[in-house]
Amino acid sequence: MPTAYITHPSFLLHDMGPYHPECPDRLHAIGDRLISTGLDSYLTHYSAPAATAEAIARVHGQGYITTIEAGSPSSGLHFLDPDTAMNPHSLTAARHAAGAVVLATDLVVTGECSTAFCAVRPPGHHAERDRAMGFCLFNNVAVGAAHAMAVHGIERVAIVDFDVHHGNGTENIFSADPRVLMVSTFQHPLYPYSGLDHPAANMVNVPLAAGTGSEGFRDAVRNHWLPALERHRPEIVYVSAGFDAHREDPLAGLELTEADYAWVTRELVAVATKHGHGRIVSTLEGGYALSALGRSAAEHIRELIAA
Ligand SMILES: [Zn+2]
Numbered sequence: 195m196p197t198a199y200i201t202h203p204s205f206l207l208h209d210m211g212p213y214h215p216e217c218p219d220r221l222h223a224i225g226d227r228l229i230s231t232g233l234d235s236y237l238t239h240y241s242a243p244a245a246t247a248e249a250i251a252r253v254h255g256q257g258y259i260t261t262i263e264a265g266s267p268s269s270g271l272h273f274l275d276p277d278t279a280m281n282p283h284s285l286t287a288a289r290h291a292a293g294a295v296v297l298a299t300d301l302v303v304t305g306e307c308s309t310a311f312c313a314v315r316p317p318g319h320h321a322e323r324d325r326a327m328g329f330c331l332f333n334n335v336a337v338g339a340a341h342a343m344a345v346h347g348i349e350r351v352a353i354v355d356f357d358v359h360h361g362n363g364t365e366n367i368f369s370a371d372p373r374v375l376m377v378s379t380f381q382h383p384l385y386p387y388s389g390l391d392h393p394a395a396n397m398v399n400v401p402l403a404a405g406t407g408s409e410g411f412r413d414a415v416r417n418h419w420l421p422a423l424e425r426h427r428p429e430i431v432y433v434s435a436g437f438d439a440h441r442e443d444p445l446a447g448l449e450l451t452e453a454d455y456a457w458v459t460r461e462l463v464a465v466a467t468k469h470g471h472g473r474i475v476s477t478l479e480g481g482y483a484l485s486a487l488g489r490s491a492a493e494h495i496r497e498l499i500a501a
Pocket of ligand 1: 436438
């Protein structure tokens with residue numbers, strides 16, 4: 195069965211200013227690398243639909259959604275926090291970014307595709323139920339996971355987050371929801387300085403010190419993620435795929451390489467194959483060194499294709 199690659203033109207129009215690291219060229223870096231490696235010809239391309247109001251409202255409060263809609267500027271930038279801004283295209287992009295994960299969910303649950311990668315902007319894992327932050331407006335992976343449970347009757351979901359920053363938004367939305375297991379690694383201390391304050395039982399948060407490389411990351415996955423995933427037996431595995439733990443990334447200090455992203459993806463494929471009919475929905479979060487982002491995402495996608 196094919197691997198879906200889901201994106202949308204609006205993702206290239208969302209732009210938070212000329213020096214912002216979360217920039218449209220990130221998606222070109224991934225797309226160009228997929229073409230140059232030949233992987234693109236193995237992907238089935240889809241255009242992301244806009245998420246419905248109902249889908250977004252499963253994980254965000256109505257007051258928050260109204261605030262985001264009202265914040266959409268007709269020109270210039272409207273700042274939601276010092277790092278997170280909306281231009282006239284951002285609201286459309288945010289709706290399609292969440293919709294990408296909804297479509298990916300439909301494709302893998304119905305069996306039309308086995309795995310999916312959503313090449314989206316803005317990212318989502320810092321967006322809490324009622325707060326935008328950290329470059330994120332709507333929590334894309336949470337919208338997708340909530341859709342799987344509400345519409346497809348999925349009872350056990352895993353969300354895997356290997357972005358270098360803690361996915362505080364996803365934790366905020368699903369904390370103490372026994373249907374959802376979230377496993378994550380993140381550099382600590384580092385923005386957003388969360389993840390260690392008495393996490394709920396369904397949160398497996400593994401902080402890593404600056405300088406941690408392949409072996410420390412792989413030990414965390416083997417010792418903390420995989421046993422929890424084995425106990426949870428997820429029917430579908432979501433990946434908050436941030437590639438900013440790469441050693442070349444300017445925003446953090448972990449020392450991962452492309453080979454680590456390939457390795458962890460193979461481990462997740464094994465979990466999904468054993469428990470979830472091979473279903474994996476991956477969505478882009480961070481990753482700001484453009485060359486490293488393209489190489490890392492391509493190796494991640496190579497393993498999704500091979501699954
Ligand atoms: Zn990040």
